[in-house]
Amino acid sequence: MVYESLVVGGLMAFGLFSDKALGDPMFRRPLVMGALVGLLLGDLRQGLIMGAAIEVVFLGTSQIGGSLPSDTMTGSIFGTAFAILTNQDVEIALTLAIPISMLAVAINQACLFVVGLFLDRFNSLVDKGEYKKFATLHWVLCLAQCAVYFLVGFVGILLGTTAIQHLLDIIPQVIMDGLTLTGQILPALGIALLLNMLWDSKIAVFALLGFILNAYLGMPLMGIACIGIVVAVVVGLRDKELVEMSNSNTTSTSTTNGDDFFD
Template identity: 30%
Template sequence: MEIVWWQVLLITLYAAFAIYDGNNTTMGFVKPTMAGFFAGLILGDMQTGLIVGGTLNLLVLGVGNFGGASIPDYMTGALIGTAFAIFSGEGAEFGISLAIPIGLLMVQLDVLARFTNTYFQNRAETFIKQGNLDKAARMGLWGLLPTSLSRMIPVFLALVFGARFVESIVNYMPDWLMSGLSVAGGMLPALGIAILLRYLPVKENIPYLIIGFVVAAYLSMSVLGAALVGLALAILGYQRFTKNNDNNDPAVANGGMGDE
């Protein structure tokens, strides 16, 4: 598959908008699932994009860049991984295996972007001290530039020069390596769920975990079906909780005549 200029432009601009959204508007476009979907939509294979993005999304469940910390950028990884998966024709597993090291590499570029941004912030502080609020506000806008370029440049270069490069890599990859990448790609969802479970009250919710496991493993139910079962259990739990609270309320227990 040959990529055309408008596809490169749209995906590159999406990288800039998504990282802005992640730091400001937080509408969800920075999520790997959205990035994979968008790249797949532009390149004509939404299914591959959703698989790549959705799998990478499992790796960042419960992970956030609080306090300005840099975390793996699987949004950029999803864009490039989806493109490479479609270019090579090797499927989502191949794109996922490439997206992970890309996301880890982006940590270094994120640190560089944040370091560069300190120049604009220092200038803004200087203008504030001088009482020039308009120029200080413009420095805030200029501060978006390093972060945006840190995503746009890698995506642009990968899309322009990466297609033939990836095809050449795939042609020389041995079968055992491709099989290993497929196995690794299949393990990633379990790894993401395991990381998330470390931060959840698992001991108090063992029955629900068992029900979810039975539904998925023995009943072969789809994700939507399992989600609906979980929703039903949540509603039952909420109804039981509110009923117990009502029974413990003296006014309710006395037929609404608590004052008398």
């Protein structure tokens, strides 16, 4: 279990480092982390499936400043790892990922609090023009946060896998069935939350089209997604042309009004 603990701890540290030092190239997302967990734990297929399922749940979740509704990276890594190590299905990965991601927010907030204590020190270094010391302090704090996340991942898998396995073994079957059903509903809930933010009556017909293609024509989701890409490109190009025409008409009107004024 030491290897698995090192893998999870390393991915936790890598995910945080990518956010703090690499400008957040989206390595922290569940889809990427789930795949990496599966690859390093010897089950890439399950990692991809679990990462994709967890990604759907957290599609509309993002950190804005210091506000983090849930730590999707930690939840996806632990949920996928626990499910693979205990030979459970994707529904269990989802069920574990949700509460873990919410609990892990405390770790994120604690790190931000400690970093905030150095704000005056950062300002002092800038005022004195000591930019090398400023950069050094930044990297020290960044690596310290990565070390914290590594320890959380390492200890969590080393000590938690057996406990999770024991917990799953003693849970009654009726409860497991309920957890499985909940895991199947969660992706739909994630899509619904995302649509709630993006919904517009003008695009409702496209959602209806996707439903018809899948429910009545039996088209696979990948095919519907490809059609959606084509529709998005066509609509985007049309909107761009309309904006350019509107700007052209506005410019033409302004020029005409100006000529009338001088005439």
